[in-house]
Amino acid sequence: MVGGGEGAYIGNIHRISARFDGAFQLVAGAFDADAARGHRFAATQGIDPTRSYDDFKAMIAAENGREDRIDVVAICTPNHTHFPIAKAFLEAGYEVICEKPLTNTLEDAIALEQLVRETGRFMGVTYTYSGYPMVHEAREMVAAGKLGAIRVVQVEYPLEWMATAIETAGNVQAAWRTDPKRSGRGGSVGDIGTHAYHLAGFVTGLKLEALTADLASFVEGRVLDDNAHVLLRYEGGARGLLWSSQVALGCSNGIRLRVFGEKGGLTWFQEQPNELTFSPLFGRTETIKRGADDLSEAAKARTRTPPGHPEGYLEAFANLYRGFAEAIRARREGREATAIGLNAPTAYDGLKGVAFVDAVVDSAEAEGQPWLKPYAV
Amino acid sequence: MVGGGEGAYIGNIHRISARFDGAFQLVAGAFDADAARGHRFAATQGIDPTRSYDDFKAMIAAENGREDRIDVVAICTPNHTHFPIAKAFLEAGYEVICEKPLTNTLEDAIALEQLVRETGRFMGVTYTYSGYPMVHEAREMVAAGKLGAIRVVQVEYPLEWMATAIETAGNVQAAWRTDPKRSGRGGSVGDIGTHAYHLAGFVTGLKLEALTADLASFVEGRVLDDNAHVLLRYEGGARGLLWSSQVALGCSNGIRLRVFGEKGGLTWFQEQPNELTFSPLFGRTETIKRGADDLSEAAKARTRTPPGHPEGYLEAFANLYRGFAEAIRARREGREATAIGLNAPTAYDGLKGVAFVDAVVDSAEAEGQPWLKPYAV
Amino acid sequence: MVGGGEGAYIGNIHRISARFDGAFQLVAGAFDADAARGHRFAATQGIDPTRSYDDFKAMIAAENGREDRIDVVAICTPNHTHFPIAKAFLEAGYEVICEKPLTNTLEDAIALEQLVRETGRFMGVTYTYSGYPMVHEAREMVAAGKLGAIRVVQVEYPLEWMATAIETAGNVQAAWRTDPKRSGRGGSVGDIGTHAYHLAGFVTGLKLEALTADLASFVEGRVLDDNAHVLLRYEGGARGLLWSSQVALGCSNGIRLRVFGEKGGLTWFQEQPNELTFSPLFGRTETIKRGADDLSEAAKARTRTPPGHPEGYLEAFANLYRGFAEAIRARREGREATAIGLNAPTAYDGLKGVAFVDAVVDSAEAEGQPWLKPYAV
């Protein structure tokens, strides 16, 4: 692991997820920009001191020389460092798991995604919500035609914790999210809007044709957007609305997807992730429960407990890790991956996310509210 | 009453609402374009046969000559006839209650609204959702500053019953809604989007600065939109999203409003109208119940039963009727109206609705997705 | 109408309900124990002064002499006066609509129910919750075997407004409810437990075999129970739990029914009365909406608006009134009642309610917690 040391929220999430199902062992790392602090942290994790490194370059150099060198590196550093770190590991032949966004600029994202293809390494990007079993169930239902042709997509990700200028009051998490140098061009749209965009595309399988966006920065002094409204037009004619907000009082991590097709509609809400509702044309709305016997293999492969014993965010994250492990193993073993290893979010998904942010900001900044198509869809 | 005879859904709703609280008596009418059928219907309502008229002109002529002439006429005819009928009654000195939309064209709406001002008569337009007590509570909360400056408005009105081409399969309600001659330029946006637009403006008190819209007609053969996505910019900087849809499988009359301000957020959903949630800045979300002791006079005046005994759509509609009655009486008596008579939806609200539809369609039809400001806001 | 004058909550509910569908006209009454106040109230209702009576005896005497004498009397007086008033009207040949409970003592209830049978008059008792369309739908589903043999019944009616000693602080509604002289032997169990008991029996069609009960009076100084827990055994083997409470903080009028059979389960909650959920054996839970096309005639006859436009308590109450009207008309015309007139709550239902309270109190007061069977089931 690179980054994710003491006090790092997402680093801890990655570690819990990695050991959840026993598919990974954390054996080496460069956990902190402050090397000494990184070493102290490594000790708390039971890492062999010789494999706690000063920085990622030292890590690559040393691991390269080991028989038992790591297979996969997880990158949990600030966004603007994803690119050089991922590049170095890929070029050294390692598989990579990376936090989203892939990179802070579209150029870097394009380059990195190309590098992944050239090296043939695996690069997984943690679009967490695609780890939820009922999100896979929704995707399978759409793919199986249960909704018919998709007409309307409503997706949103509102939250409230950045509703005041906490970035100037010592909140580290808010500070980097509101700093263009560390977060790129997108504020809410980059932080959470990309999750919503990925979720909508993941479930529907639709590709974006064009978007037009309206961004706002409500909190005084904030440079990046903290609220984004985006009109979506998908190839084939479906239309969508995307809303992301960091100032939506009352909302915690309210990512919600509603998809309406010719033959059915479905809804999923991350805060009650064990359920999916399905509304067949002029029929009764049904509640589909995680763990039910009649679900898809994709959903079953991502569930551990029976219906009614809720699984949540960490289980979803752990599903990504299990999926990455299986995807890597299957490739190495030259076989097809089993259900858990299919449809893992990749560098290309990461590229799409960065391209989406770029197009949204371009659209919002332009005069005359043009419809734009992202670089990659 | 003009229109609203046998088989008319909305006519029956108007009659139930009018007698709900005993504020009106139905004593005369021209209930049907087919005069004989109208007379038969009048008989079922206990109307004096001499006051069942062949058409609205006969009605005005005859009522003008009576001592006990009607005070108020309710117009429940197809949209495109609202204008001439309302005009005739207003010019003859009657007060008018009219279904929305006010008219089918912006020109007519402008003219009619001006006529109302010139005649000094009352003209109420049945924007039903502003009859709900908890909608008034929300409005009072915003007005009292409990949300602080408004930042974000999310409003939607999805429904499903027009998801197939039922207009070509004998459904009368769908037939006029999808016919530009009878419904004007707006499909879903005119039928239900205007309700959503009115609700958002009613609660927040915000005036629109500009909008940009994307319309779609998903059902084959449908000319008017059956799905509308609208970006909203309000004066003062608030941003909004409006969605109306007639093809949203699983949704019945899902009009829902969420408002987020600097100090609080609130949500209201028409299908559970007795509750309002309020989320103070970084505090706990509270459920506010209709009937509670600490509500505003505006809400209390519109409630009949204690918390937990649900009131619904008909009570809301009846509240409009009570409000119209009180507004008229107060004006006639030269006094201020009591709470029930305040903030009744008027001809100007009707004009705003027609202007909104016009701007939405203009925006959607234009190249380059321009931001437009409706004629009246 | 007898009783229900100025300030009477339930009297107003009866009047709204009676005129809701135009089935009744209020033409005469003895509205108040204080005759002068009753006459003033009658004037506000547009009652002919000659038909505003000093008391119910004067009312019967005078109405008997009129050609246009009333058909039906609604009794909205305090519980302990139901018996003599109903008796007098029945014996004079009038039909009667009476608030629940039928009477305050089992003896009176038995006598009154017998009198109804002897006179052949109609006596409707306003068990309000059986006026809801989705309650009828539930009943029809059970009757049609969709749940199979019933195994378990869970019914509850919690509320909060009597959680403190408001009866000693001027609350008139609480005062009579906590006074054995005016309310009989039951506190919460009489006031609201009987509603729950009726609802459970109405939907399931089951007859009680035995009960055992535990009563408590939590509020200081309160003589009657304000919380009741009752174990139910139904004929045929089904088991049930009934809970009524006047001290359940957070609950408004939370009457809720859950029924579990061999083949399906269903739930209904009065505060969201437009929905019913149905869970077929090992299948997906479905939400059934009031107004849907595939509902029973019993439900359709009790609905006025399409799905998504909520109907509530007053509509349910009005359905009882429409049902009483149709039941009376059908009997007078010697024909079968249409759907709205079927299964109206009768004097026998009222008797069952009084018998239930009696058995509950007997069980709770006895040593050794015996299983008792109510007098009438």
Add this chain to the structure above:
Amino acid sequence: MVGGGEGAYIGNIHRISARFDGAFQLVAGAFDADAARGHRFAATQGIDPTRSYDDFKAMIAAENGREDRIDVVAICTPNHTHFPIAKAFLEAGYEVICEKPLTNTLEDAIALEQLVRETGRFMGVTYTYSGYPMVHEAREMVAAGKLGAIRVVQVEYPLEWMATAIETAGNVQAAWRTDPKRSGRGGSVGDIGTHAYHLAGFVTGLKLEALTADLASFVEGRVLDDNAHVLLRYEGGARGLLWSSQVALGCSNGIRLRVFGEKGGLTWFQEQPNELTFSPLFGRTETIKRGADDLSEAAKARTRTPPGHPEGYLEAFANLYRGFAEAIRARREGREATAIGLNAPTAYDGLKGVAFVDAVVDSAEAEGQPWLKPYAV
């Protein structure tokens, strides 16, 4: 670990929970009654083959002789074997984590609980629901007096998966649950009713004074109860209702607690475990979210992610494991446990559960429905 081998549902849950936070390492086990199968399973878990034992006796004998002997054993065997295994480990000086129920008979439970006290070892019993952070929050709220004196407790645990005779159709999980030899005297009441009973006692801190119960076996051929209704009387005057059911169609693991006091009411539902509602006397119901800043230390110590990222059953189970670890460490280090180590469910809780089942069955079997007090409360 003893038991919990191949195909064992609960064994897997224990393992995930144990490694969740890195507090335990699985290093030895006797995983299966079929020793060979147990060894095969051990290999899949990376267990040193010399520490995969034929049975628990061999395990104790061998581990006793090791320097690096295990600290704690987790017992995941069938219920009727808990007693001898736990006894043997305790007597050999090990700490024990045991699935509920503690034992199958009251005598064994009494003896085992006494043994725990005599040996001074720690014995944790996995009453899972007390691992949820919002359950701890509820307990802290009650303890802090926010509800005032408790009046009414409503607790239930309905599920549906045993609604047919699956025990005779090859379902292993159902087979032992319905077999008195393996499950003791309680059916649903032992399997899930004890969870409900523990949850109610855990949150309220109340001790039972007496109970009276009604048991039913609805599924043909089933000997043990599959539905239990229990009236509860707590010391100090609070009253309760407990319902457990294995035949409640539509319910998955619907354990729900509602507590009503003089000053407030609260509700918690395991299927949406990240929320708690609190209703102050005559105030507005508030939703309290896991992860909020103003929660108790007890809740915070059991939470890993911010509000809106749901945690579930496995996190709760892992919290028990972390709590056991901390409780053991604190005792060994002679210090007070930190928040995570407090209030862990112990052998005494296990004894109370067994005593509860015993009293429920005694009450149900007796004539005249007596009020009984369990052996331990």
